[in-house]
Amino acid sequence: MLLKGAEILLKCLQNEGVDVIFGYPGGQALGIYDALFSSDIKHILTRHEQGAAHAADGYARATGKVGVCLSTSGPGATNLVTGIATANMDSIPLICLTAQVSTAMIGKDAFQEADITGICLPITKHTYLVEKTEDVPRIVKEAFYIARTNRPGPIVIDLPKDVMENTVEYAAYNQEVSIRGYRVAKNFNYGQVISAAELIRQAKRPVIYAGGGIIASQADEELRKLAETMKIPVTTTLMGIGTFDSYNYLSLGMLGMHGTRYANYAIGEADLLIAAGVRFDDRVTGKLDTFAPKAKIIHIDIDAAEIGKNVKPTIPIVGDVKDILKALNERLREPADLREWHDTISRWKAEYPLRYENPPGGSIMPQHIIEKISSLTDGNAIITTEVGQHQMWTAQYFRFKKPRTFITSGGLGTMGFGFPASIGAKIAFPDRPVINIAGDGSIQMNIQELGTAVQYKLPVIICIINNQFLGMVRQWQSLFYGGRYSYTDISTQPDFVKLAEAYGAVGRRIDKIDGIDGALQEALTVKDRPVVLDFRVEREANVFPMVPPGGSTLIMLGED
Amino acid sequence: MNKHTISITVEDQPGVLTRVTTLFRRRGYNIESLSVGVTEDPSQARITIVVPGDDSIIEQVTKQLYKLVDVNKIVDITAEKYVERELVLIKVRADNSIRADVVQIVDIFRGRIVDIGRDTLIIEATGDEGKINAIQDSLRNFGIIELVRTGKIAMIRGNK
Structure with a gap:
């Protein structure tokens, strides 16, 4: 069958199970868009390419599938860059299709030419510049394979205009992948598992430190089994939230800079740390030599380069964390007597709970909104966040129960991520509540996607925690820069209610504590358009507890 | 280091x-x-x-x-036990009065003269890093006008 490159591309995408693409057209992408016009693949037209990248990312995080975004060449492609870097830092499988000028024009500084594969080298798992139409099937196959296997990540496929418009014979989609320099890790060192099981049996004060790898490898069930069988307390990273039911008595919540005191204290006293699908990020460890100073460390990760990068483990195990936890569970049946350890932790939990106080007069504390959303949706909603104080309050106060219900930019910390990500999640799960918890700074970074949500009748709920500050930066200025609020006051801002209405969305402003429930309940009943809830909160509330940057996680600034 | x-x-x-x-x-x-x-x-x-x-x-x-x-x-x-080689081209100032001295040094290092100018010579030499450094040092006093050196290539000895 003679087909154009663009038609072959779409056939290959369908063979990979792609049913939706997030994108934005342009000159060099005309050929691909022409093929899309008569394709079964659904295309969601965002209002900015960055929105397309984040939406594809949100779709991938919510479903576990590979997300796909599409842009034109030049500025279209460079607008994807923040989204690609975001996915790369959080190991999210993404295929980023970028149109490119014709092969004959590449390198000539043609109109709307940008070297996107070059630009993206350090922020992708791999990149392809397709030079021949015949190569399209092989490259698409390889790209999906690489994106979703081992440690997942984003792949850029750059598609010159002539490569997409040329016609070649297309037979069937090849099913085999053979890449000499890329092998999928199927095995792990079982001897290490035996040693790890022995350490776990002997431990008196063990802690599990679980991260995003548990979600990527769908190992939450194995994690729960290990924790419950051996009665080991579990703390999660920001990326690991949802891997362990926060209502479980073994849950310590999040650790690190804005973690719970009891999680950080537990790490400080632990004699064994089981680090699963984590990378010992600086926001987790604080000052490295004070992190888990008394603990032997079992480090399980699929990426060998993470072993020993920041912390040298006692027992490294490289491989799929699901398989490894399964093997560990087979060797572990009887819990040790950890009563003393549990008593210590219970005491910390009682003594140092997360806390805030609602001020008299009915003004709103941001934490209170998070708790309200949490209790009203009871673990069924998909929550996305932007980056800043509201993100940390969500991580602290929202009670997550399941993986893939908390979608946030952890590694890169991308403001403007959450709203488009919520669009991707809502496309994947139209029947589940999808709520974007935002700050008033972050929401303005991709506010244009209201147009997308209105066009596709997506009832995403946007809760703006509006303190009219770039709150997290203001908090640091307050604590570490003598209260000099340099360029963090953003009280000049649009009327978000009118703005929502201008786009055709629902807008509400809530400035008293007794208005929260009603507004949220009303928002949850809207089925055909997005809802913007502008919560006016205490302007200078801080995220506590907090480990000062570079400090030991055992010394936290408090609420007082 | x-x-x-x-x-x-x-x-x-x-x-x-x-x-x-x-x-x-x-x-x-x-x-x-x-x-x-x-x-x-x-x-x-x-x-x-x-x-x-x-x-x-x-x-x-x-x-x-x-x-x-x-x-x-x-x-x-x-x-591992390995063979390493670099190649260097050195242009030295060498008028008639000192040419013999330069040639002698080149011979010691088993290098070759690959170009003769009016008062310059281009010398080619290969060897491991130490040898290349040594020939460079030995010729420095004559006045090195230009020097180009490749990176190292290497190969493990024997069957490995």
């Missing part, structure tokens, strides 16, 4: 060298010398890189390099 000679076998494709060097830059590793060329297999190229750093840095470099899809094999040959 220790130096390691790392031999990397890669797909012979456009952009692969950029991927490798970008990784070094991005992760903050230094490259002391680098050479690239074809191998016995036309689909693969060999990059030989000399990296200063302790064992933990070399371990990270190796692991990070292995994550590049186009990298097929990495061998830190420092601890």
Whole structure:
């Protein structure tokens, strides 16, 4: 069958199970868009390419599938860059299709030419510049394979205009992948598992430190089994939230800079740390030599380069964390007597709970909104966040129960991520509540996607925690820069209610504590358009507890 | 600081060298010398890189390099028995009065004179790093006008 490159591309995408693409057209992408016009693949037209990248990312995080975004060449492609870097830092499988000028024009500084594969080298798992139409099937196959296997990540496929418009014979989609320099890790060192099981049996004060790898490898069930069988307390990273039911008595919540005191204290006293699908990020460890100073460390990760990068483990195990936890569970049946350890932790939990106080007069504390959303949706909603104080309050106060219900930019910390990500999640799960918890700074970074949500009748709920500050930066200025609020006051801002209405969305402003429930309940009943809830909160509330940057996680600034 | 000679076998494709060097830059590793060329297999190229750093840095470099899809094999040959070679071209000032002295030094190092100008000579020499450094030092007093040196290439001895 003679087909154009663009038609072959779409056939290959369908063979990979792609049913939706997030994108934005342009000159060099005309050929691909022409093929899309008569394709079964659904295309969601965002209002900015960055929105397309984040939406594809949100779709991938919510479903576990590979997300796909599409842009034109030049500025279209460079607008994807923040989204690609975001996915790369959080190991999210993404295929980023970028149109490119014709092969004959590449390198000539043609109109709307940008070297996107070059630009993206350090922020992708791999990149392809397709030079021949015949190569399209092989490259698409390889790209999906690489994106979703081992440690997942984003792949850029750059598609010159002539490569997409040329016609070649297309037979069937090849099913085999053979890449000499890329092998999928199927095995792990079982001897290490035996040693790890022995350490776990002997431990008196063990802690599990679980991260995003548990979600990527769908190992939450194995994690729960290990924790419950051996009665080991579990703390999660920001990326690991949802891997362990926060209502479980073994849950310590999040650790690190804005973690719970009891999680950080537990790490400080632990004699064994089981680090699963984590990378010992600086926001987790604080000052490295004070992190888990008394603990032997079992480090399980699929990426060998993470072993020993920041912390040298006692027992490294490289491989799929699901398989490894399964093997560990087979060797572990009887819990040790950890009563003393549990008593210590219970005491910390009682003594140092997360806390805030609602001020008299009915003004709103941001934490209170998070708790309200949490209790009203009871673990069924998909929550996305932007980056800043509201993100940390969500991580602290929202009670997550399941993986893939908390979608946030952890590694890169991308403001403007959450709203488009919520669009991707809502496309994947139209029947589940999808709520974007935002700050008033972050929401303005991709506010244009209201147009997308209105066009596709997506009832995403946007809760703006509006303190009219770039709150997290203001908090640091307050604590570490003598209260000099340099360029963090953003009280000049649009009327978000009118703005929502201008786009055709629902807008509400809530400035008293007794208005929260009603507004949220009303928002949850809207089925055909997005809802913007502008919560006016205490302007200078801080995220506590907090480990000062570079400090030991055992010394936290408090609420007082 | 220790130096390691790392031999990397890669797909012979456009952009692969950029991927490798970008990784070094991005992760903050230094490259002391680098050479690239074809191998016995036309689909693969060999990059030989000399990296200063302790064992933990070399371990990270190796692991990070292995994550590049186009990298097929990495061998830190420092601890192996291996042959290493560099090539140097040196243009020295050498009028008639000192030419004989220069030629004598070149002979000692088993180098070759590859060009004779009115009062210059171009000398070619190959050898390991130590030898190349030595010939460079020996000729310095005559006045080196120009010097070009390749990166190191290396091969493990015997059957390995």
